[in-house]
Amino acid sequence: xxxGALEAGGTKMVCAVGDENGTVYEQTAFxxxxxxQTVPEMISYFRxxxxxxxxxxxxxxxxxxxxxxxxxxxxxxxxxxxxxxxxAETFARALHCLVGxxxxxxxxxxxxxxxxxxRGMECAVYLTVGTGIGAGIYVNGGLLHGMMHPEAGHVPVxxxxxxxxxxxxxxxxxxxxxMASGPAIEERWGCPAARLADRPEVWELEADYIAQALTGxxxxxxxxxxxxxxxxxxxxxxxxxxxDNVARMLGGYLQAEALRHxxxxxxxxxxxxxxxxxxxxxxxxxxxxGPEKGENGTKI
Ligand code: ADP
Ligand code: ZN
Numbered sequence: 148x149x150x151g152a153l154e155a156g157g158t159k160m161v162c163a164v165g166d167e168n169g170t171v172y173e174q175t176a177f178x179x180x181x182x183x184q185t186v187p188e189m190i191s192y193f194r195x196x197x198x199x200x201x202x203x204x205x206x207x208x209x210x211x212x213x214x215x216x217x218x219x220x221x222x223x224x225x226x227x228x229x230x231x232x233x234x235a236e237t238f239a240r241a242l243h244c245l246v247g248x249x250x251x252x253x254x255x256x257x258x259x260x261x262x263x264x265x266r267g268m269e270c271a272v273y274l275t276v277g278t279g280i281g282a283g284i285y286v287n288g289g290l291l292h293g294m295m296h297p298e299a300g301h302v303p304v305x306x307x308x309x310x311x312x313x314x315x316x317x318x319x320x321x322x323x324x325x326m327a328s329g330p331a332i333e334e335r336w337g338c339p340a341a342r343l344a345d346r347p348e349v350w351e352l353e354a355d356y357i358a359q360a361l362t363g364x365x366x367x368x369x370x371x372x373x374x375x376x377x378x379x380x381x382x383x384x385x386x387x388x389x390x391d392n393v394a395r396m397l398g399g400y401l402q403a404e405a406l407r408h409x410x411x412x413x414x415x416x417x418x419x420x421x422x423x424x425x426x427x428x429x430x431x432x433x434x435x436x437g438p439e440k441g442e443n444g445t446k447i
Contacts, residue, residue: 202430204254
Protein backbone atom coordinates (compact mmCIF):
# COMPACT_ATOMS: atom_id res chain seq x y z
CA UNK A 148 0.00 0.00 0.00
CA UNK A 149 1.32 3.46 -0.92
CA UNK A 150 0.48 5.90 1.87
CA GLY A 151 0.83 9.67 2.14
CA ALA A 152 1.84 11.46 5.31
CA LEU A 153 1.48 15.16 6.05
CA GLU A 154 2.88 16.62 9.23
CA ALA A 155 1.28 20.06 9.21
CA GLY A 156 3.23 22.49 11.39
CA GLY A 157 3.20 26.21 11.99
CA THR A 158 6.51 26.75 10.22
CA LYS A 159 6.68 23.90 7.73
CA MET A 160 4.57 21.23 6.13
CA VAL A 161 6.40 17.92 5.91
CA CYS A 162 5.05 15.67 3.17
CA ALA A 163 6.11 12.06 2.72
CA VAL A 164 5.19 8.90 0.89
CA GLY A 165 5.75 5.51 2.44
CA ASP A 166 4.12 2.26 3.43
CA GLU A 167 2.44 0.51 6.33
CA ASN A 168 5.76 -0.86 7.58
CA GLY A 169 7.05 2.62 8.29
CA THR A 170 9.33 2.77 5.28
CA VAL A 171 9.47 6.34 4.00
CA TYR A 172 10.21 6.33 0.27
CA GLU A 173 10.55 10.06 -0.08
CA GLN A 174 9.98 13.20 1.91
CA THR A 175 9.93 16.93 1.33
CA ALA A 176 8.82 20.08 3.14
CA PHE A 177 7.07 23.28 2.15
CA UNK A 178 7.21 26.43 4.27
CA UNK A 179 3.87 27.20 5.93
CA UNK A 180 2.60 30.35 4.26
CA UNK A 181 -1.12 30.93 3.61
CA UNK A 182 -3.40 28.03 2.66
CA UNK A 183 -3.85 29.58 -0.80
CA GLN A 184 -0.10 29.41 -1.35
CA THR A 185 0.87 26.21 0.44
CA VAL A 186 -2.02 23.79 -0.04
CA PRO A 187 -1.76 23.63 -3.86
CA GLU A 188 1.95 22.80 -3.54
CA MET A 189 1.16 19.88 -1.24
CA ILE A 190 -1.72 18.66 -3.36
CA SER A 191 0.38 18.59 -6.49
CA TYR A 192 3.12 16.71 -4.59
CA PHE A 193 0.72 13.96 -3.50
CA ARG A 194 -1.21 13.92 -6.79
CA UNK A 195 1.92 12.87 -8.65
CA UNK A 196 2.48 9.97 -6.28
CA UNK A 197 -0.68 7.93 -6.45
CA UNK A 198 -1.36 7.32 -2.77
CA UNK A 199 -4.10 5.04 -1.43
CA UNK A 200 -4.73 7.09 1.69
CA UNK A 201 -3.34 10.18 3.44
CA UNK A 202 -2.69 10.74 7.14
CA UNK A 203 -2.55 14.31 8.43
CA UNK A 204 -1.12 15.22 11.83
CA UNK A 205 -2.01 18.85 12.22
CA UNK A 206 -1.13 21.80 14.46
CA UNK A 207 -4.21 22.89 16.29
CA UNK A 208 -6.55 23.12 17.99
CA UNK A 209 -8.48 21.05 15.45
CA UNK A 210 -11.99 19.64 15.14
CA UNK A 211 -11.96 15.84 15.43
CA UNK A 212 -15.66 15.14 15.84
CA UNK A 213 -16.65 13.33 12.63
CA UNK A 214 -20.28 14.27 13.22
CA UNK A 215 -19.43 17.97 13.16
CA UNK A 216 -19.72 19.96 9.90
CA UNK A 217 -16.33 21.40 10.86
CA UNK A 218 -14.59 18.01 11.13
CA UNK A 219 -11.03 18.18 9.89
CA UNK A 220 -10.63 21.92 10.28
CA UNK A 221 -8.09 23.90 12.25
CA UNK A 222 -10.20 25.88 14.71
CA UNK A 223 -8.78 28.71 16.80
CA UNK A 224 -5.14 28.96 15.77
CA UNK A 225 -3.32 32.29 16.16
CA UNK A 226 -2.20 31.68 12.55
CA UNK A 227 -5.28 33.48 11.32
CA UNK A 228 -4.94 32.52 7.66
CA UNK A 229 -5.46 28.89 8.70
CA UNK A 230 -8.38 29.50 11.04
CA UNK A 231 -11.34 27.31 10.07
CA UNK A 232 -9.40 25.92 7.14
CA UNK A 233 -10.90 22.54 6.10
CA UNK A 234 -7.68 20.50 5.92
CA ALA A 235 -9.14 16.98 5.77
CA GLU A 236 -11.88 17.79 3.28
CA THR A 237 -9.63 19.76 0.95
CA PHE A 238 -7.15 16.89 0.61
CA ALA A 239 -9.84 14.20 0.40
CA ARG A 240 -11.58 16.02 -2.46
CA ALA A 241 -8.42 16.92 -4.35
CA LEU A 242 -6.77 13.51 -4.05
CA HIS A 243 -9.91 11.32 -4.11
CA CYS A 244 -8.58 9.24 -1.25
CA LEU A 245 -9.36 8.51 2.38
CA VAL A 246 -7.84 10.95 4.84
CA GLY A 247 -6.98 10.18 8.46
CA UNK A 248 -6.81 13.34 10.51
CA UNK A 249 -5.59 14.07 14.04
CA UNK A 250 -3.45 16.44 16.08
CA UNK A 251 0.30 16.58 15.45
CA UNK A 252 1.01 15.13 18.88
CA UNK A 253 -1.55 12.36 18.55
CA UNK A 254 0.19 11.44 15.28
CA UNK A 255 3.49 11.40 17.17
CA UNK A 256 2.22 9.07 19.90
CA UNK A 257 0.80 6.84 17.18
CA UNK A 258 4.27 6.78 15.57
CA UNK A 259 5.72 5.75 18.92
CA UNK A 260 3.22 2.95 19.60
CA UNK A 261 3.55 1.61 16.07
CA UNK A 262 7.26 1.96 15.41
CA UNK A 263 9.02 3.45 18.44
CA UNK A 264 9.62 3.20 22.18
CA UNK A 265 5.95 2.51 22.96
CA ARG A 266 5.65 -0.23 20.33
CA GLY A 267 2.83 -2.65 21.02
CA MET A 268 1.60 -0.77 24.08
CA GLU A 269 -2.06 -0.11 24.76
CA CYS A 270 -1.59 3.13 26.73
CA ALA A 271 1.14 5.68 26.13
CA VAL A 272 1.81 9.40 26.33
CA TYR A 273 4.03 11.42 24.01
CA LEU A 274 4.96 14.88 25.24
CA THR A 275 6.76 17.40 23.09
CA VAL A 276 8.59 20.22 24.83
CA GLY A 277 9.50 22.78 22.21
CA THR A 278 8.13 26.15 21.10
CA GLY A 279 4.91 24.92 22.67
CA ILE A 280 4.16 21.91 24.84
CA GLY A 281 1.64 19.31 23.77
CA ALA A 282 0.76 15.72 24.51
CA GLY A 283 -0.53 12.93 22.34
CA ILE A 284 -2.40 10.31 24.32
CA TYR A 285 -3.06 6.70 23.32
CA VAL A 286 -5.47 4.75 25.53
CA ASN A 287 -6.74 1.19 25.22
CA GLY A 288 -5.46 0.93 21.67
CA GLY A 289 -6.80 4.22 20.27
CA LEU A 290 -5.98 7.90 20.18
CA LEU A 291 -7.75 9.91 22.87
CA HIS A 292 -10.19 12.52 21.55
CA GLY A 293 -13.09 12.86 23.97
CA MET A 294 -14.73 16.28 24.09
CA MET A 295 -12.17 17.61 21.54
CA HIS A 296 -8.61 16.40 22.10
CA PRO A 297 -6.25 16.58 25.01
CA GLU A 298 -4.52 19.91 25.62
CA ALA A 299 -2.26 18.47 28.27
CA GLY A 300 0.49 21.02 27.67
CA HIS A 301 -1.67 23.51 29.52
CA VAL A 302 -2.20 21.58 32.74
CA PRO A 303 -1.65 23.75 35.80
CA VAL A 304 1.63 23.40 37.63
CA UNK A 305 2.60 24.73 41.02
CA UNK A 306 5.05 27.64 40.85
CA UNK A 307 8.30 26.64 42.48
CA UNK A 308 9.44 28.89 45.29
CA UNK A 309 11.94 31.46 44.09
CA UNK A 310 10.74 31.35 40.49
CA UNK A 311 9.70 34.90 39.73
CA UNK A 312 9.02 34.36 36.01
CA UNK A 313 5.46 35.47 35.35
CA UNK A 314 4.76 32.73 32.77
CA UNK A 315 4.31 32.96 29.03
CA UNK A 316 0.80 31.60 28.48
CA UNK A 317 -1.80 34.23 27.58
CA UNK A 318 -4.61 32.08 29.03
CA UNK A 319 -3.18 30.64 32.21
CA UNK A 320 -1.45 31.97 35.23
CA UNK A 321 0.87 29.04 35.76
CA UNK A 322 0.55 26.19 33.26
CA UNK A 323 3.20 23.77 31.99
CA UNK A 324 3.57 25.41 28.58
CA UNK A 325 3.71 28.89 30.08
CA MET A 326 6.42 27.91 32.55
CA ALA A 327 8.49 25.29 30.71
CA SER A 328 8.37 25.77 26.90
CA GLY A 329 11.54 26.72 25.02
CA PRO A 330 10.46 30.38 24.80
CA ALA A 331 9.60 30.40 28.54
CA ILE A 332 13.11 29.16 29.38
CA GLU A 333 14.59 31.82 27.13
CA GLU A 334 12.50 34.61 28.63
CA ARG A 335 13.13 33.54 32.23
CA TRP A 336 16.89 33.19 31.91
CA GLY A 337 17.50 35.78 29.17
CA CYS A 338 19.23 33.35 26.83
CA PRO A 339 18.14 30.65 24.35
CA ALA A 340 17.62 27.27 26.03
CA ALA A 341 20.27 25.56 23.90
CA ARG A 342 22.92 27.90 25.33
CA LEU A 343 22.04 27.15 28.97
CA ALA A 344 23.33 23.57 28.97
CA ASP A 345 25.90 24.23 31.71
CA ARG A 346 23.47 25.92 34.14
CA PRO A 347 22.15 23.11 36.39
CA GLU A 348 19.57 25.39 38.06
CA VAL A 349 17.84 25.84 34.69
CA TRP A 350 17.31 22.12 34.23
CA GLU A 351 16.41 21.41 37.85
CA LEU A 352 13.57 23.91 37.60
CA GLU A 353 12.54 22.67 34.14
CA ALA A 354 12.50 19.05 35.34
CA ASP A 355 10.34 20.00 38.32
CA TYR A 356 7.62 21.51 36.11
CA ILE A 357 7.70 18.68 33.57
CA ALA A 358 7.59 16.12 36.39
CA GLN A 359 4.55 17.79 37.96
CA ALA A 360 2.66 17.36 34.71
CA LEU A 361 3.88 13.80 34.13
CA THR A 362 2.85 12.81 37.65
CA GLY A 363 -0.66 13.99 36.87
CA UNK A 364 -0.71 12.08 33.58
CA UNK A 365 0.56 8.92 35.29
CA UNK A 366 -2.08 9.07 38.01
CA UNK A 367 -4.88 9.87 35.58
CA UNK A 368 -4.09 7.86 32.47
CA UNK A 369 -1.94 5.03 33.77
CA UNK A 370 0.36 5.04 30.72
CA UNK A 371 2.72 2.08 30.22
CA UNK A 372 5.41 4.41 28.92
CA UNK A 373 5.97 8.15 28.50
CA UNK A 374 8.03 9.33 25.52
CA UNK A 375 9.48 12.84 25.59
CA UNK A 376 10.52 14.74 22.47
CA UNK A 377 10.89 18.28 21.11
CA UNK A 378 13.83 20.67 21.02
CA UNK A 379 14.14 21.23 24.77
CA UNK A 380 14.43 17.49 25.43
CA UNK A 381 17.71 17.50 23.54
CA UNK A 382 19.06 18.46 26.95
CA UNK A 383 19.54 14.85 27.93
CA UNK A 384 20.43 15.75 31.54
CA UNK A 385 16.71 16.45 31.97
CA UNK A 386 15.80 12.77 31.85
CA UNK A 387 17.34 11.59 35.15
CA UNK A 388 16.13 14.77 36.85
CA UNK A 389 12.57 14.25 35.60
CA UNK A 390 12.58 10.57 36.63
CA ASP A 391 13.79 11.42 40.15
CA ASN A 392 11.19 14.17 40.52
CA VAL A 393 8.37 11.95 39.29
CA ALA A 394 9.37 9.19 41.71
CA ARG A 395 9.42 11.72 44.56
CA MET A 396 6.08 13.27 43.57
CA LEU A 397 4.40 9.86 43.31
CA GLY A 398 5.57 9.24 46.85
CA GLY A 399 5.71 5.47 46.50
CA TYR A 400 1.95 5.29 46.21
CA LEU A 401 1.82 3.28 42.97
CA GLN A 402 3.22 -0.22 43.21
CA ALA A 403 3.65 -0.81 39.48
CA GLU A 404 6.51 -2.85 38.05
CA ALA A 405 7.11 -0.30 35.28
CA LEU A 406 7.88 2.40 37.86
CA ARG A 407 10.73 0.30 39.24
CA HIS A 408 12.51 0.81 35.93
CA UNK A 409 12.19 4.54 35.47
CA UNK A 410 14.91 4.60 32.79
CA UNK A 411 12.59 2.50 30.59
CA UNK A 412 9.43 4.31 31.67
CA UNK A 413 10.23 7.96 30.94
CA UNK A 414 12.25 7.82 27.75
CA UNK A 415 13.48 9.89 24.82
CA UNK A 416 12.08 9.08 21.41
CA UNK A 417 14.23 6.68 19.45
CA UNK A 418 12.73 7.78 16.13
CA UNK A 419 14.97 10.83 15.72
CA UNK A 420 12.24 13.31 14.95
CA UNK A 421 10.43 10.92 12.58
CA UNK A 422 7.68 9.95 15.05
CA UNK A 423 5.26 12.52 13.63
CA UNK A 424 5.61 11.54 9.99
CA UNK A 425 5.58 7.80 10.82
CA UNK A 426 2.44 8.35 12.88
CA UNK A 427 0.85 10.05 9.89
CA UNK A 428 1.57 6.95 7.79
CA UNK A 429 -0.16 4.87 10.45
CA UNK A 430 -3.10 7.32 10.55
CA UNK A 431 -3.46 6.74 6.80
CA UNK A 432 -3.18 2.97 7.19
CA UNK A 433 -5.80 2.87 9.91
CA UNK A 434 -8.16 5.03 7.89
CA UNK A 435 -7.77 2.79 4.85
CA UNK A 436 -8.26 -0.32 7.00
CA GLY A 437 -11.59 0.99 8.29
CA PRO A 438 -13.18 0.83 11.72
CA GLU A 439 -12.98 -2.94 12.10
CA LYS A 440 -9.31 -3.08 11.37
CA GLY A 441 -7.82 -0.48 13.60
CA GLU A 442 -9.09 2.94 12.65
CA ASN A 443 -8.83 5.27 15.59
CA GLY A 444 -10.55 4.15 18.73
CA THR A 445 -11.01 0.55 17.70
CA LYS A 446 -8.66 -2.23 18.52
CA ILE A 447 -6.87 -4.07 15.77
P1 ADP B 1 8.68 23.25 17.48
O1 ADP B 1 8.19 23.08 18.87
O2 ADP B 1 8.58 24.65 17.00
O3 ADP B 1 8.12 22.26 16.52
P2 ADP B 1 11.22 22.25 18.44
O4 ADP B 1 10.63 21.02 19.02
O5 ADP B 1 12.54 22.13 17.75
O6 ADP B 1 10.25 22.97 17.44
O7 ADP B 1 11.36 23.28 19.63
C1 ADP B 1 11.94 24.53 19.49
C2 ADP B 1 12.30 25.06 20.89
O8 ADP B 1 13.24 24.18 21.47
C3 ADP B 1 12.90 26.44 20.90
O9 ADP B 1 12.29 27.21 21.92
C4 ADP B 1 14.37 26.20 21.21
O10 ADP B 1 14.89 27.22 22.03
C5 ADP B 1 14.37 24.90 21.95
N1 ADP B 1 15.57 24.12 21.63
C6 ADP B 1 16.00 23.75 20.42
N2 ADP B 1 17.16 23.07 20.52
C7 ADP B 1 17.45 23.00 21.84
C8 ADP B 1 18.50 22.43 22.60
N3 ADP B 1 19.52 21.78 22.02
N4 ADP B 1 18.47 22.56 23.93
C9 ADP B 1 17.46 23.21 24.53
N5 ADP B 1 16.45 23.78 23.88
C10 ADP B 1 16.44 23.68 22.55
ZN1 ZN C 1 -1.61 27.63 29.23
